[in-house]
Amino acid sequence: MSALKLRRTNKTDDWLTPPELVRSLGVFDLDPCASSRSHGELAAVNFRLPEHNGLLEPWSGRVWCNPPFSQMSAWATRFALHFDGIMICPLRMQVRWSQVLFDHADGILFMRDPVRWVSPDGITKLGDLFDFMLVANGYHNVNALQDSKIRGVLFQRKSLTRIPS
Helix, strand or coil: CCCCCCCCCCCCCCCECCHHHHHCCCCCCEEEEEECCCCCCCCCEEEEECCCCCCCCCCCCCEEECCCHHHHHHHHHHHHCCCCEEEEEECCCCCHHHHHHHHHCCEEEEECCCCEEECCCCCEEECCCCCEEEEEECHHHHHHHHHCCCCEEEEECCCCCECCC
């Protein structure tokens, strides 16, 4: 029996979050995964990868987190330990890091529309490889997801039911 080999099509983890997506969620105090190639700031404080290790630097305030997807386990654990923020990540139900997020999240928005990631060279790429979710820690971040008008289905931890829009 041979093992299935997956071909890696992306040569970088450096895909920039569309700024309009982040702006729709309000003001953030920290972006622990900011790209050194970003054309704008997404938070008041930005730890630039790879110069700073946002996994080890102190986190405070409201956090926006678009982690390197090749290191999701470490970033999901770090995010779960911080109780104030929103993380964007692939919707992967069967992996352990996803379960860590589900166990600690106050709300999860399963996004309906694809994300239009921006590469560092400015070329927009549609996120068509898989679906994405926004994970919220802190009920004010759950409310930010609801108020953002990002299309999808929002679940809240308290009732585990859909919050009516």
